[in-house]
Amino acid sequence: MLTEKMEKALNGQLNAELYSSYLYLSMNAYFKSVNLDGFANWMYYQAQEELEHSMKFYDFVIQRGGKVSLAQIEAPPTEWDGPLAIFEATLAHEQKVTGLINDLVEIALEEHDHATNIFLQWFVSEQVEEEESVGGVLEQLKLMGDAKGGLFMIDRELAKRSPSGGSEEGE
Numbered sequence: 001m002l003t004e005k006m007e008k009a010l011n012g013q014l015n016a017e018l019y020s021s022y023l024y025l026s027m028n029a030y031f032k033s034v035n036l037d038g039f040a041n042w043m044y045y046q047a048q049e050e051l052e053h054s055m056k057f058y059d060f061v062i063q064r065g066g067k068v069s070l071a072q073i074e075a076p077p078t079e080w081d082g083p084l085a086i087f088e089a090t091l092a093h094e095q096k097v098t099g100l101i102n103d104l105v106e107i108a109l110e111e112h113d114h115a116t117n118i119f120l121q122w123f124v125s126e127q128v129e130e131e132e133s134v135g136g137v138l139e140q141l142k143l144m145g146d147a148k149g150g151l152f153m154i155d156r157e158l159a160k161r162s163p164s165g166g167s168e169e170g171e
């Protein structure tokens with residue numbers, strides 16, 4: 001059984017994961033609109049992954065005998081200044097989510113809720129991967145500077161991302 005505080009916090013994270021999915025879907029739409037289909041593809045699978053995260057929270061709350069309360073999802077931005085600005089925003093967003101996951105772990109420890117703590121450990125590791133993969137693309141974009149050819153090279157690279165996860169080999 002979840003404590004009231006834990007249930008509320010998990011429902012909050014369910015909403016935050018849905019917002020992440022919404023944010024990346026909006027970024028997908030932006031990239032589609034400027035014909036960067038590889039970047040769009042990367043964001044499409046990123047949005048799918050966040051939806052999967054939200055469902056993990058959804059299923060876990062129910063499994064623990066809690067009640068899921070779906071709240072309003074904030075509208076994401078729809079315009080950005082380009083790929084660099086988007087990946088800067090994405091890294092900042094993932095760092096914020098890492099903070100939220102850490103806060104949840106703190107609550108689980110305070111509530112002596114070991115099952116939730118174990119459930120959350122997957123997300124602790126996932127956030128390390130998220131920050132690494134987003135940071136990797138951001139580094140490439142920074143290195144490229146104003147070279148147009150570089151942008152299309154990265155776009156081709158990001159087009160390779162498939163449903164299983166990141167665009168890097170071995171995932």
Ligand SMILES: [Fe+2]
Nearest residue numbers: 017020050053
């Ligand atoms: Fe997530």
Ligand SMILES: [Fe+2]
Nearest residue numbers: 020050094130
């Ligand atoms: Fe994420």
